[in-house]
Amino acid sequence: MAIINKESLVKIVRFPHPALRYKAQPVKLVDNEVRKVIDALRDLTYQNEGLGLAAPQLAVPLQIFFMNPTGEKAQQHEERVFLNPVITMREGSIEKEEGCLSFPELYQNVRRAMKIQVKAYDPEGNPIDLIVDDLPARIIQHETDHLHGKLFIDYFSTIGKLASRGMISQFEREFNQAQERGELPSKKELLRQLRQLEEQFKEESLISEDQPKT
Secondary structure (H helix, E strand, O other): OOOOOHHHHOOOOOOOOHHHHOOOEOEOEOOHHHHHHHHHHHHHHHHOOOOEEEHHHHOOOEOEEEEOOOOOOOOHHHOEEEEEEEEEEEEOOEEEEEEEOOEEEEEEEEEEOOEEEEEEEOOOOOEEEEEEEHHHHHHHHHHHHHOOOOOHHHHOOHHHHHHHHHHHHHHHHHHHHHHHOOOOOOHHHHHHHHHHHHHHHHHOOOEOOOOOEO
């Protein structure tokens, strides 16, 4: 059985951790390890007062994300878990402020589609086919981007990039300092770990482009 490092399931990685630019793989099999990832995504979303979280933000390169547009743990009926999501339709355009749990305290306006259609699977292997707008559509677009190594900073306007330059530089300094103190491996080593985990998933048949099995 593929074993995911327990440390990956207790904290969210911050920019510029290479996992945030690493393309995640589609899930084929939902086993106990995958369910641990789903539970961690849910727990960390609420612990950090977020609305959604994707597996690459835990340095796990699988196409999974959790969301609850209310941000309220008590509103469990609003919770959704998406496996292998694909956005098949986008309509309209709207610019609103966004944040990201991998960029604490950084907020900027981001333009996204107002309405989308998304197809995916839930953890039981049932197909999902939704048309949503407004906040849920924004969250799904944001989290689906994470699965493909794309970040909300990629959408910043020129003014937004200039306004955020100081904070982004600070994230980079803090990351480098953590590596210098030995609290984080080198980027080369982190990438090696991601590739090794991906290969382990392949060996255990956890990743594929087929419908996930439970």
